[in-house]
Amino acid sequence: MLVFLLRRLMQSGVVLLVMSLLVFVGVYAIGNPVELLINPEADQADIERTMAALGLDKPLWMQYLIFLRQALAGDFGTSFVHGTSAMQLILHRMPATLELAVAALLIAVVLGIPLGLWAGLRPDSPSARAIMGLSILGFSLPTFWVGLMLIMLFSVQLGWLPSNGRGASTEILGFPASFLTWDGLQHILMPALNLALFKISLVIRLTRAGTQEALLQDYVRFARAKGLRSARIVGVHVLKNILIPIVTVIGLEFGSLIAFAVVTESVFAWPGMGKLLIESINLLDRPVVVAYLLTVVSLFVMINLVVDILYSLLDPRIRLQAQAG
Amino acid sequence: MSMQQPILDVRNLQTHFVTSKGVAKAVDDVSFSLQAGEILGLVGESGCGKSMTGFSILGLVDAPGRIVGGQLIFKGQDLLGMEAEHLRRVRGNQIAMIFQDPMMTLNPVLRIDTQMIETVQAHQQISRAAAYDRALEVLGDVGIASPAERLRSYPHQFSGGMRQRVAIAIALLNRPDLIIADEPTTALDVTIQSQILSLVQTLCRERQTSLIWITHDLSVVAGLADRVAVMYAGKIVESGTVESTLKHPLHPYTQGLLGAIPALHERGRPLHLIPGNTPSLVNLPAGCAFSDRCPQVHAACAVNPAVVEVDDAGAPHSVRCWLIKSQMDGAAP
Numbered sequence: 001m002l003v004f005l006l007r008r009l010m011q012s013g014v015v016l017l018v019m020s021l022l023v024f025v026g027v028y029a030i031g032n033p034v035e036l037l038i039n040p041e042a043d044q045a046d047i048e049r050t051m052a053a054l055g056l057d058k059p060l061w062m063q064y065l066i067f068l069r070q071a072l073a074g075d076f077g078t079s080f081v082h083g084t085s086a087m088q089l090i091l092h093r094m095p096a097t098l099e100l101a102v103a104a105l106l107i108a109v110v111l112g113i114p115l116g117l118w119a120g121l122r123p124d125s126p127s128a129r130a131i132m133g134l135s136i137l138g139f140s141l142p143t144f145w146v147g148l149m150l151i152m153l154f155s156v157q158l159g160w161l162p163s164n165g166r167g168a169s170t171e172i173l174g175f176p177a178s179f180l181t182w183d184g185l186q187h188i189l190m191p192a193l194n195l196a197l198f199k200i201s202l203v204i205r206l207t208r209a210g211t212q213e214a215l216l217q218d219y220v221r222f223a224r225a226k227g228l229r230s231a232r233i234v235g236v237h238v239l240k241n242i243l244i245p246i247v248t249v250i251g252l253e254f255g256s257l258i259a260f261a262v263v264t265e266s267v268f269a270w271p272g273m274g275k276l277l278i279e280s281i282n283l284l285d286r287p288v289v290v291a292y293l294l295t296v297v298s299l300f301v302m303i304n305l306v307v308d309i310l311y312s313l314l315d316p317r318i319r320l321q322a323q324a325g
Numbered sequence: 326m327s328m329q330q331p332i333l334d335v336r337n338l339q340t341h342f343v344t345s346k347g348v349a350k351a352v353d354d355v356s357f358s359l360q361a362g363e364i365l366g367l368v369g370e371s372g373c374g375k376s377m378t379g380f381s382i383l384g385l386v387d388a389p390g391r392i393v394g395g396q397l398i399f400k401g402q403d404l405l406g407m408e409a410e411h412l413r414r415v416r417g418n419q420i421a422m423i424f425q426d427p428m429m430t431l432n433p434v435l436r437i438d439t440q441m442i443e444t445v446q447a448h449q450q451i452s453r454a455a456a457y458d459r460a461l462e463v464l465g466d467v468g469i470a471s472p473a474e475r476l477r478s479y480p481h482q483f484s485g486g487m488r489q490r491v492a493i494a495i496a497l498l499n500r501p502d503l504i505i506a507d508e509p510t511t512a513l514d515v516t517i518q519s520q521i522l523s524l525v526q527t528l529c530r531e532r533q534t535s536l537i538w539i540t541h542d543l544s545v546v547a548g549l550a551d552r553v554a555v556m557y558a559g560k561i562v563e564s565g566t567v568e569s570t571l572k573h574p575l576h577p578y579t580q581g582l583l584g585a586i587p588a589l590h591e592r593g594r595p596l597h598l599i600p601g602n603t604p605s606l607v608n609l610p611a612g613c614a615f616s617d618r619c620p621q622v623h624a625a626c627a628v629n630p631a632v633v634e635v636d637d638a639g640a641p642h643s644v645r646c647w648l649i650k651s652q653m654d655g656a657a658p
Contacts, residue, residue: 217429218429218430219430219431219432219433221385221387221424222424222431222492223432224416225383225416225417225421225422225424226416226417226421226443226444226447226495227413227414227415227416227417227418227444227448228417228443228444228447229413229447236443237432240432240434240435241433241434244434314434316433316479316481317479317481
């Protein structure tokens with residue numbers, strides 16, 4: 001287990017290094033941020049002074065090495081725009097994004113698994129067909145458009161829910177959280193639903209396929225031959241088997257939820273990391289972009305690790321191999 | 326024995342599969358009855374409907390299959406007319422089933438204790454601890470060493486033979502009156518097979534449990550069963566006591582099956598075989614389904630033969646074949 005963890009850590013170290021290099025070069029290639037930051041009427045001397053202050057006058061390879069040395073010491077640079085530590089900017093915004101992603105994941109699981117089970121148990125019923133039809137819509141409609149439609153319906157037409165922002169939040173363990181207040185819940189509902197839409201469809205399809213496959217297995221027929229009630233057969237024998245692939249995919253998709261949050265956060269003006277990223281890209285604020293991507297990649301690595309552990313908890317066959325190996 | 330009320334009476338059972346290619350009559354007009362404590366061997370090739378007969382009795386036929394006719398009288402009640410909840414209380418309680426592949430029948434992600442306790446609690450209002458004790462006891466009965474430890478294991482920690490013992494233990498949990506065993510030894514080694522056979526035989530004899538043993542292996546039936554029924558293309562073509570049926574087979578198909586068993590004194594000579602393949606159930610020959618493979622086919626076989634009762638030195642024996650019918654008619658006058 002320790003060897004496994006160490007190997008994972010080394011792999012992710014390499015990934016982080018390569019990724020930072022790519023982003024560094026990429027953002028450099030787009031243009032010079034000073035042209036966006038400084039007063040257009042500034043003279044050449046002013047521009048050069050600003051570039052020297054930001055370290056942009058040095059050759060790219062030297063800039064990168066300076067960044068690496070500082071990053072190893074825990075300093076990911078200072079935002080060109082905000083003048084504060086890039087990593088602090090991101091960590092400040094991270095709880096909002098994580099809250100949104102977790103809420104979306106919960107919605108996807110709570111709606112997706114029962115709907116998928118239902119569709120898998122009665123594949124020919126009209127309700128199952130309706131569920132599958134809607135899941136195709138969930139897959140194919142663009143997130144930003146659905147977001148706008150949600151705002152049109154629930155904020156503009158009906159006036160039930162606020163269209164943007166995060167609402168009141170309370171502190172939990174030092175982090176702001178909005179799901180404990182009514183105002184916060186109202187604010188998070190629409191963005192979370194919007195973000196969850198694609199995942200709901202995914203979970204429905206996975207659950208349905210898994211259910212249909214499991215129902216054909218001998219162990220389900222044996223469970224019926226034992227005279228078990230159908231609730232137990234579906235709720236224990238079928239569900240526990242299909243949870244294995246579902247947990248894997250959902251876990252991996254949690255990373256993409258954080259990534260996709262960029263769109264949803266922009267539509268609903270949700271003050272998370274994604275919105276910060278878009279703003280930073282627009283202003284070529286390289287330290288923030290690099291720090292954001294490093295954070296997201298680290299999150300991905302951590303999520304993968306958690307998924308592996310969960311997986312072994314669900315499947316006894318894997319647990320045994322891990323003990324032996 | 327025949328004076329008693331039979332524990333199970335199957336009358337003209339018909340299970341059909343409606344597919345796009347036509348109607349497959351997997352079980353077509355099957356009748357037999359079983360006394361308490363009696364062991365019936367149900368024999369036939371793959372796809373002859375023997376397993377489907379077993380599933381039909383338990384009401385476990387999956388769509389597109391459907392029981393379209395007949396009666397299943399179990400201890401005086403008709404299983405076919407039963408409500409789903411009533412039938413559930415019979416399944417696994419009064420009638421238990423053992424499946425063919427022990428690797429597939431136990432749920433891979435649930436511990437053995439979970440799978441056994443739930444079977445007891447599905448039928449009896451008893452505590453988990455009492456159900457656990459019962460599981461422990463039965464696991465010991467089927468010859469599993471240190472059952473308490475094994476109860477905490479997962480199926481993949483058992484060998485095939487051990488898994489089948491667990492499946493048998495699960496079948497025995499609620500002391501059923503009837504066990505349907507669907508080729509439970511086919512997937513196992515010959516040595517394990519004989520262990521399982523003698524185990525089941527002993528347990529059934531001790532408890533007066535009736536047993537339907539579905540198999541393609543006539544030698545298994547010879548050692549285990551009291552009576553045998555040979556199935557071909559959804560129909561029972563011959564049935565009688567093991568003694569009478571295996572010593573004096575009347576139907577050309579039964580004769581072919583017995584002839585196909587390689588014997589030591591025939592070493593080096595070509596093996597006997599029944600020509601042709603098991604027919605597709607959607608596309609059976611008209612009349613006797615065996616007619617296109619039968620070495621003694623004649624004009625009468627174009628019409629479906631009726632069941633003929635033969636008396637083999639006092640042992641009841643019945644067969645569906647025109648040859649026997651004409652022999653009997655010829656002998657009678």
